[in-house]
Amino acid sequence: MGETERALEQQLWDLVYAYDAAFDRAAQEAGLTAAQACLLTCLSQGSCTMGDLATELVCDASNITQLVGRLEARGLVTRDPDPDDRRARRVSITAAGRRQRRAIERVFTFPAERIGRLSAAEQRQLRELLAKVMAV
Amino acid sequence: MGETERALEQQLWDLVYAYDAAFDRAAQEAGLTAAQACLLTCLSQGSCTMGDLATELVCDASNITQLVGRLEARGLVTRDPDPDDRRARRVSITAAGRRQRRAIERVFTFPAERIGRLSAAEQRQLRELLAKVMAV
């Protein structure tokens, strides 16, 4: 492996590390954990079933039961019967939950700040490179 | 915020998400957690005190006590008295620990695979862009 590859691997590690740390901090400043913040973000697009959330967050259903339980206890989400399937539950974000989510968004300035260091041309360059790197 | 910035923010999120998932999976395939893998990586450069590890891993000392305890119980690290400061302990990776660490390295192909999708010129471009993005 060449010098450039090695340097890139280190840069990627550093980027991911800093990104994760910034997200954790932002969630924490809003009084949430990272997992809770992710769940609220899923719900901000519309209501989900427990199973949808498990799929989206790539974890076991029993974990969702616990996460949603904690958020429900704090009034950030609701859990209602699904009219179409009586086994299922529709989880929705509340007004208070939306406020929390916006609070995180406001504090999580890391990506915008870093991207803002690049010129418009550099941003387009990076976008193309990342598209290649992340293509399925 | 423009179209390019928005797209870049999403790409960054996706990249970090995929990277984290790949690292977790690699650690798990080697029978370790991500935190344990990071600790072994710290030690692979040489022995550390408990306090060094807490600083390096940005967490509380009591957490290191527990992490090291679990790894020591599995024979992956040792914890010896420090000859210079009798309060301190020197933590070192064992041969078995090195084998585990190498196993993770072998399985964690994500960064190399993704970087390998770019030409040498593209790699140099990305390296410069990331240097700008990650500059202190």
Place this chain on the structure above:
DNA sequence: TATTGTTATACTCTATAACTATA
């Protein structure tokens, strides 16, 4: 019979507070 979700349980990660031993 298969699926949705919950409960019980257990392990890990993590932090705070109180503590011991040493500097």
Place this chain on the structure above:
DNA sequence: TATAGTTATAGAGTATAACAATA
């Protein structure tokens, strides 16, 4: 008095297995 590390404890994330209700 300050520092290095440990212990006790607690909350959160996560998974597995067993289960109830419904499809």
